[in-house]
Amino acid sequence: MTDVRKIQEIDLNNMKILLSLFEKHKLNYYMLGGTFLGSIRHKGFIPWDDDIDIGLPRNDYEKFCNQYFKELPDFLTMENYKTNSDYRYYITRVLDTRTKVVEIRNKDVQEFTYIAIDIFPLDGMPNNFIFRKLRIYRILFHKLLISLSYIDTVDKKRHRNFIEKFLIKIGEKVSFAKFVNPYKEKEKIDRLLKKNTFENSSYISNIMGAYREKEVMPKKIFEKGHMYPFEDIQMNGPENADEYLTRLYGDYMKIPSNQDIDSKSHYELLPGDTDE
Template structure:
């Protein structure tokens, strides 16, 4: 499948259009007393570049699990689904993601792994939960197993770059449990087990819904116990008070740019139109699928 080539000019246009979504989300969280933090490349960009990392193609945010759980119901209750749509896989909707996304429907962007997924394909803000990691080693290993099963049956695909026994086992499990109802039942049970630990009762936190690589990390919960603020493209955005400790643990010397061969967008985009609402693409795609 052909991928969209993001020229520096197109990438910058994409970045600037994502700011409306970030502001909308920030204002919603402030209105509802929900804690969230700018994380990852967005946080590095704020500290090192004053905004987007020049080659970054998205923004990620994180909420403590308790606030993350409140987000969808508050969003629905307050009728926030208009231009900006909150998407989360449940019994009615399948997104292919294991986390919440906020989608700006004013534009069209289709990721290569979601071409055949029936959702609004707009610009996306990824929203992750911060979970507690149990103190005991065995309990932590058990949590990771629950999380891997949750991710497998929620996303319904074998994680990329996972071959060998893990990849084979994943394919076998998906082959055995093919029905939508049984897969939903499995991931809901796994989710219940993996998130049962409380931030107030354990020493460390972890990122269970950020993918196989990230779920292995643990951080002292003190890193997240206060709020600091950074300037991102001229906007005031919250981050964890221990941001230096967090970023150093994960990225090392984050104030130094990586080698040139690493300065690339990390998402594969199949289609991008920053002048057309995504409903136009979605309707045409569904019509084509139906013949």
């Protein structure tokens, strides 16, 4: 667990830098996923978690990615699929170039990356139930094509249903990379996500997050936000913490089994690499 705590300390220091930038430019943000769960259940990091997930409403997300990231210190760099066509994800990462790590699920195809904070856009969704479902399925279809084209980095430890396991088996047999262009699929997702504004929607989405459709929620869960303790600072999170976390995790106060804990780590520090 030594590596995990070291990564957490670096993440927290970098998050403080981001928070100062958000405050300076009045950018709204929310803790998401395991970061928010850690805040509620542990008053900081989940002990075995080694990343930070935050979300910004689309307009603020675009302002950060297009302009304000330039004010970060030199050792922090921003990366997404628009800045690097070989980048494997849709979301944005702020990378600490002082500290190299191996991303566990990519260790066979990528020599190293850097400790990162994940930044997700929060987007509006159609208010109509049928239109919302259709939008979700279209996005998830393109997301599936991206995953199948990157089959060598699909997280095999993650709990999946029968259909997902079946599709992964197909992806291992068929080379989707030959006829799927991941960049174009991300562009299609980008256009779909931007069709409804955060401000004018009753439902908002972090559908590019780990829990996919579960992360499409009534906006009232987030409205106004609330400050929660996270390690030695306070961070903003969804106002209705219980409803948000129950939707994602069910009984979120229950500590997972050791087997589940072992599958939660994302990174391994490379020997000899520190943030100094």
